[in-house]
Amino acid sequence: MNAALPVEVLKQHLIDPEICIRCNTCEETCPIDAITHDSNNYVVDPDICNGCMACVPPCPTGSIDNWRLVVRTEAYSLQDQLGWDELPREQPLPEAAGAAPAEADATLAPAPAAAVAIPSAAPGASVPPWSAAHPYVNLYTHKTPVTATVVGNYRVTGADTDSDIHHIVLDFGELPFPVLEGQSIGILPPGADAQGRPHHARQYSLASPRDGERAGYNNLSLTVKRVTEDHQGQSAHGVCSNYLCDLAKNDTVQVIGPFGHTFLMPNHPRANLIMICTGTGSAPMRAMTERYRRRIETGENGRLLLFFGARTERELPYFGPLMKLPRDFIDINLALSREAGQPKRYVQDLIRERAAAVRELLADRNTCIYVCGLKGMEVGVLDALREVTMQAGQDWTILHDVLRREGRLHFETY
Numbered sequence: 485m486n487a488a489l490p491v492e493v494l495k496q497h498l499i500d501p502e503i504c505i506r507c508n509t510c511e512e513t514c515p516i517d518a519i520t521h522d523s524n525n526y527v528v529d530p531d532i533c534n535g536c537m538a539c540v541p542p543c544p545t546g547s548i549d550n551w552r553l554v555v556r557t558e559a560y561s562l563q564d565q566l567g568w569d570e571l572p573r574e575q576p577l578p579e580a581a582g583a584a585p586a587e588a589d590a591t592l593a594p595a596p597a598a599a600v601a602i603p604s605a606a607p608g609a610s611v612p613p614w615s616a617a618h619p620y621v622n623l624y625t626h627k628t629p630v631t632a633t634v635v636g637n638y639r640v641t642g643a644d645t646d647s648d649i650h651h652i653v654l655d656f657g658e659l660p661f662p663v664l665e666g667q668s669i670g671i672l673p674p675g676a677d678a679q680g681r682p683h684h685a686r687q688y689s690l691a692s693p694r695d696g697e698r699a700g701y702n703n704l705s706l707t708v709k710r711v712t713e714d715h716q717g718q719s720a721h722g723v724c725s726n727y728l729c730d731l732a733k734n735d736t737v738q739v740i741g742p743f744g745h746t747f748l749m750p751n752h753p754r755a756n757l758i759m760i761c762t763g764t765g766s767a768p769m770r771a772m773t774e775r776y777r778r779r780i781e782t783g784e785n786g787r788l789l790l791f792f793g794a795r796t797e798r799e800l801p802y803f804g805p806l807m808k809l810p811r812d813f814i815d816i817n818l819a820l821s822r823e824a825g826q827p828k829r830y831v832q833d834l835i836r837e838r839a840a841a842v843r844e845l846l847a848d849r850n851t852c853i854y855v856c857g858l859k860g861m862e863v864g865v866l867d868a869l870r871e872v873t874m875q876a877g878q879d880w881t882i883l884h885d886v887l888r889r890e891g892r893l894h895f896e897t898y
């Protein structure tokens with residue numbers, strides 16, 4: 485009798501559409517462009533993915549870490565994956581595949597990289613600072629959201645400006661929703677998309693510290709900009725941002741999360757924070773600053789250096805409360821790009837102007853750097869950091885690598 489021909493088994497990398505929050509982190513991280521998306525799903529091309537694992541640690545939800553043993557010629561195509569609402573069940577391999585799954589895993593699947601590979605293109609760390617507190621993630625998913633109640637919703641930019649940015653406070657009552665500064669949550673807007681599918685969750689960073697927007701209460705806050713145009717300036721209606729900005733007190737919202745296990749603040753005494761943000765990217769900076777402010781009396785705080793970019797003072801969220809903070813508590817540098825009678829300035833210009841202060845903090849291993857806001861500023865900020873370190877005769881390539889390996893440089897851009 486003829487023996488069955490051996491078939492090649494693939495350990496296929498898949499993304500769980502029920503947990504994925506479509507944040508684009510995986511697509512940005514993949515060093516070989518194996519990940520792509522449409523309006524429904526993020527998917528992995530089985531012909532390109534080499535199982536390097538670079539995308540796995542940065543994923544805030546863990547939805548990226550799914551694998552199926554399949555016969556290579558029958559791998560799930562991009563078209564299959566784009567149509568999924570949930571992952572397919574594991575299928576038994578045909579006998580001709582020979583080995584039992586575990587064995588096949590060891591012999592035929594593409595070997596995941598031994599250590600987590602950090603692609604050289606990734607600007608930031610894929611690990612948290614060593615002293616970060618341990619975060620909870622995925623307590624609530626698309627299938628099991630939690631209901632929160634709106635207990636506050638007010639505008640934090642000048643009423644006469646185009647930037648309609650809201651501070652929204654959500655209360656979880658008796659239900660557990662433990663969070664850390666730097667984490668995010670997902671909001672499920674009601675209704676359906678053009679194809680009649682329920683809207684996917686939209687991700688928002690927390691603007692409040694771990695012990696609540698109001699200390700000791702089971703609530704948190706978000707900083708939400710009403711989206712009325714896209715990045716190209718064309719008219720566009722943001723489904724979730726408009727829904728959130730229009731909420732009234734006592735309305736309820738469906739929430740999933742929390743998410744994020746790397747963009748976290750250090751927890752040890754005398755840790756310094758360099759915070760660089762634009763617009764609503766100020767949310768995590770507000771959370772971290774407030775964490776420090778609430779423990780001023782302990783004397784444990786390190787230094788806070790903030791670079792904050794906005795069009796004008798009136799379009800800078802939380803301008804009033806920010807300017808009330810004591811100058812010996814936080815070193816505030818505002819980069820205003822459209823203030824009448826002033827030259828256009830970006831955060832990277834101020835980093836250069838404050839080179840000495842930046843260098844001093846960078847020389848201290850207790851310093852962590854957080855960058856949040858417009859995608860476009862990533863390159864500008866990295867260039868500015870390179871310039872200020874090289875001015876002092878240091879090698880930025882080495883320092884950059886150290887900052888990433890030690891979980892001391894974090895980006896969250898959109």
Ligand code: A2P
Pocket residue numbers: 647762763764793794795796819820821822830831832858859860861862864
């Ligand atoms: P600009 O006036 O050139 O748009 P927004 O209000 O759109 O959220 O932007 C927040 C701030 O970030 C604005 O001052 C904006 O300036 C600025 N900005 C835009 N592009 C960049 C960039 N590539 N690097 C740094 N800041 C930027």
